[in-house]
Amino acid sequence: MFDYSGKKVILTGGSSGVGAAAVEMIANLGCNDLTVLDINEPTGPATAYIPTDMSDPDSVDAAIAEIGDGVDVLFNNAGVAGVHEPDFVLRVNSLGPPRLTRGLLGGMSSGGAIVNTASIAGQGWPENLGAIMELLAIEDWELARAWVADHADITAGDPYAFSKQVAQVWTMQGSRTMHHERGVRMNSVCPGPIDTPLIGDFIQHMTEALIQWAVDQSGGVMLTADDIARTLVMLGSDASAALNGHNLIADKGLSASVATGQADYSALG
Numbered sequence: 011m012f013d014y015s016g017k018k019v020i021l022t023g024g025s026s027g028v029g030a031a032a033v034e035m036i037a038n039l040g041c042n043d044l045t046v047l048d049i050n051e052p053t054g055p056a057t058a059y060i061p062t063d064m065s066d067p068d069s070v071d072a073a074i075a076e077i078g079d080g081v082d083v084l085f086n087n088a089g090v091a092g093v094h095e096p097d098f099v100l101r102v103n104s105l106g107p108p109r110l111t112r113g114l115l116g117g118m119s120s121g122g123a124i125v126n127t128a129s130i131a132g133q134g135w136p137e138n139l140g141a142i143m144e145l146l147a148i149e150d151w152e153l154a155r156a157w158v159a160d161h162a163d164i165t166a167g168d169p170y171a172f173s174k175q176v177a178q179v180w181t182m183q184g185s186r187t188m189h190h191e192r193g194v195r196m197n198s199v200c201p202g203p204i205d206t207p208l209i210g211d212f213i214q215h216m217t218e219a220l221i222q223w224a225v226d227q228s229g230g231v232m233l234t235a236d237d238i239a240r241t242l243v244m245l246g247s248d249a250s251a252a253l254n255g256h257n258l259i260a261d262k263g264l265s266a267s268v269a270t271g272q273a274d275y276s277a278l279g
Contacts (some may be wrong), residue, residue, distance in 0.1 A: 011249035015040030018080050019246070020114070022064060023088030024105075025050040027206030028127065031239035032085065047073050047090045047110075048088065063213070064088050064106030065098055067151040074110065079117030083246040086111065087127040091211035092170030100158045100165060103173035107150060108180060111196075120193030125245045126181050127238075128198040134146050138164055142179045156232065166214030170215060174200075195254040199241045202261030205232045219278065227273050228262035251274030 014036050021036070023029040024046035027057050030053070036044055046052045047062035060076055086107035090099055110123060135142060141164055144213040148154040148187040154250040158165050165172050181198040188194045203212065209232075213221055225232045241260045244250055259265050 012244070012247045013025075013040050014083075014243075014247070015042070017041055018043045018045075018119075019083045019085070019086040020047065020077060020081055021056075021087055022047040022062065022110070023127075024048055024054065024056060026050045027208060028201075028204065028235045028238045028242065029085075029087045030054050032158065032234040032242050035236075035239055035243045038245075039247075042166075045077060046129065046195040052186050055063055065101040065103075065112070067109060070106055070109050071113065073114035077114060080119060081114050082119045082122045083139075084118070084122075084124045084240060085246060086113060086124065087242065089127060090128065090170075091208055092168060092215040093211045094206075096162070096166045096169035097155060099173055100176075100232060101155070103170070104145070104180075105154050106177040107177070108146070108149075108184075109151065111184075115188065115192060115194065118192060118194050122192075122194045123246045123250070124188070124194060124196040125242050126177050126196070127242065128177035128181065128200045128257060129170075129174040130200050130202050130259060130265055131168075131171045132176075132178045132200065132257075133265065134171065135175035135178050138172065140177050143183065145176060146180055146183060161165040181257055182255045190212060191230040191256050195250070197245045197250065197253050197256045197258060199238060199245060200230060200240045200257050200259045200261070200265050201233055203232055204235060205240055206235050213273040223275075223277050224261075224264055226277065227267055231262075233260070234263065 024033045025048045033054040046056040046060040063075045185196040
């Protein structure tokens, strides 16, 4: 069920962190056709590398042309934290993945899978659902950027959280058509704080106190890149055949504790 042999796999953001861990696992599960899209070349056992800037539509389109048809599994894993300008965060996290997916979907194999790396930071999507659906309906890159600029009241305050709200809603909204028309499933992984090279950016953005609180409320040990890579790899495999349009929370129980009133907020003052 977890075998990747004979599958053509594309993974964005594979040079470090969760993506690099996933590259190792996918290769160990038998994949001999694994292409990484990133601005930095991966050091792991990928079989091909396409330099790709997910904030640039021309770069994404060039990658689509080079990849061609026959993709079995697409991991939209690349992303940035909220320390950057909202326009950049939304381009990388919210505009790039759908563009790449649209470009590859027509040639994807029936029974294939798309896995998005979202975040528990995106769980506030219900309050912005109407706006997110508006944005997702805009396929033109520059018009989407204009929409982001025109809606600074919801995109600029916490661009990372909003971008991951978009990821969760897109996972749900897009999965039905993809599965009914192409036989392709789409799900997301929604991690809590992860010990990767990006953690410094998240501490700067969210504060060290909040990150530490989240870790303390989920058992006291931060998630590792391997933890989340395993979840990604499971969703991309045949083991998840019944899952479609699902945002899988992977935070060691933090969200469950919050939802059931068991989280201790005293450390936050």
